Amino acid sequence: MNQNNRIFDDLGRLMNEAAGVADGVRREAETVMRAQANRIIADMDLVKREDFDALRELVQVQSEEIDQLKDELAKLKGKAD
Template identity: 80%
Template sequence: MNQNNRIFDGLGRVMNEAAGVADGVRREVETVVKSQAQRIVNDMDLVKREDFDALREMVQVQGEEIDALRKEIAALRGAKVAE
């Protein structure tokens, strides 16, 4: 009976060590994958979302200003034709 307990204790230790090694390997793989993904994203030269949103808002405001100026020019040209 004592022999069986030692075998099971040894087997339990081996399994615990294997689980620890597997967890370490998993963390290492995650780190490598994240690093590679970050490198790929950086190489793609992507724009940040905040920069995109700010630029989109500026373009929208400028578009509205251009429309207003076009209307003003059209009104001034209409006034010249009437004279």
């Protein structure tokens, strides 16, 4: 009976070690894939979100200014007629 308990203890210990090794391999694979993805993204020369948002806001402001200038120009053309 004692021999069976020792076999099960050894088997349990091996299973725990295998699970630990598998978790380490998973974390290492995630780290490698994340680094590779970051390198690919950096090589793509993408625009940062902050830069995009700032440019979009600038375009919106300029669009409003253009609309105002068009209205003023239309009024001036109306007075000239």
